[in-house]
Amino acid sequence: MELLQLQYFIAVARLEHMTEAAQSLHVTQSSLSKTIQRLEEDLGVALFDRTGRKLRLNEYGSRFLQRAERALFELQQGKQEIRDLSGQEPDTLELAVTTASTLPGILREFRKKLPAIHFHVQMLSMQEMVTLLRRGEVDFCLASPPPVEGDDIGCQIVYNDPIFVAVPAGHRLANRKCLSLIELKDEWFVGVKKGYGTRDLVDSVCQSAGFTPHYVYEGDEPARLIALVEAEIGLAFIPGTAKSPQDKILLIPIEDDGLVRQIALLWHSGRYIPQAGLVFREVVVDYFGAISPTGDIII
The missing domain is CATH 3.40.190.10 (Periplasmic binding protein-like II)
Structure with a gap:
C-alpha cells in the first residue's frame, strides 16, 4: 500500500466524485481511477458502491477513511515536528x-x-x-x-464581546440610549447565515424574548453588514469589536441578558x-x- 493511494482515496472519499477529485489533485481521471482500483485490489474489497458514474462510499470505505485520515494526520505531524526541531x-x-x-x-x-x-x-x-x-x-x-x-x-x-443593535443615523431608534429586544420584533435585519456563532446566539436569545428576527439579507461576510446598515437595508446585531470609528452607524446597547458572544x-x-x-x-x-x-x- 502506497502513500499516494491513501491521498487519492481520501480525496475521492470526501468528494464522492471522481472528476472533481481528479481536478483537486491535478491528475487525470484515468490515473486516479486506476490508483483507487489498485488500492481496492490490495484490500480485497470495494470501497465504493458504483451506480453508473455515481460513487458512494460504502461501509468498508467509511471505516477505512477514518484510518487513512488518521495515518496521514500523524505523518503530517511528524513532518512538522522534524521541521520545527531542525x-x-x-x-x-x-x-x-x-x-x-x-x-x-x-x-x-x-x-x-x-x-x-x-x-x-x-x-x-x-x-x-x-x-x-x-x-x-x-x-x-x-x-x-x-x-x-x-x-x-x-x-x-x-474575550467576552457584547452584542449591540446597529442602526443608521436617521433611524427612529437612533437617539435611544438602550433597547429591549422585544422593541425590535417588527424590524428588518441583515445578518450572516445560520451556522455562524453570533447569528445562532442572536436567534436563540431573540426567540427566548418572544420573537424571531426577520432577515431581509443573509450572507457569508460579517464585515459587509455595517455597510448594509449604513445603506438602510436593515438593522444588524453587531459585536462591539466589529465597530470602526469610520462607520456611520450607531451601536445601541441591549438590556436583555445573554447577548454576549x-x-x-x-x-x-x-x-x-x-x-x-x-x-x-x-x-x-x-x-x-x-x-x-x-x-x-x-x-
Whole structure:
C-alpha cells in the first residue's frame, strides 16, 4: 500500500466524485481511477458502491477513511515536528475565522515577531471549522463557538464581546440610549447565515424574548453588514469589536441578558504545534488581554 493511494482515496472519499477529485489533485481521471482500483485490489474489497458514474462510499470505505485520515494526520505531524526541531519555520499558518474584525490587529502584532510567516485565512461556519481542525488542515480557528463535542479540540475563551443593535443615523431608534429586544420584533435585519456563532446566539436569545428576527439579507461576510446598515437595508446585531470609528452607524446597547458572544481560540489538541503556532497563540491571548476592560484573560 502506497502513500499516494491513501491521498487519492481520501480525496475521492470526501468528494464522492471522481472528476472533481481528479481536478483537486491535478491528475487525470484515468490515473486516479486506476490508483483507487489498485488500492481496492490490495484490500480485497470495494470501497465504493458504483451506480453508473455515481460513487458512494460504502461501509468498508467509511471505516477505512477514518484510518487513512488518521495515518496521514500523524505523518503530517511528524513532518512538522522534524521541521520545527531542525529550525525550519513553517511557511504558512492556516487559519479559519467566524470573527474577522479583530484579525488585522492580531496579524499586525504577530508580524512584529515573525514577519516571514504567511497566512491563509478562511471564513467558515463552526461546523466547517471543526471538520478541518480534525483533519489537520487548519492550525487555529478564531471563532464564537458553541460547545464542541469531543476532547480532541482545544478551546480557550479569550474575550467576552457584547452584542449591540446597529442602526443608521436617521433611524427612529437612533437617539435611544438602550433597547429591549422585544422593541425590535417588527424590524428588518441583515445578518450572516445560520451556522455562524453570533447569528445562532442572536436567534436563540431573540426567540427566548418572544420573537424571531426577520432577515431581509443573509450572507457569508460579517464585515459587509455595517455597510448594509449604513445603506438602510436593515438593522444588524453587531459585536462591539466589529465597530470602526469610520462607520456611520450607531451601536445601541441591549438590556436583555445573554447577548454576549465569547471569542475563542480553537486548535486540535492532539496536533503538534510548531514554535510559530505557539507565538501566534500567545499573540492572540495578549491582544485580547489588552482590549479587555479588566485586562484579564478568560480561561
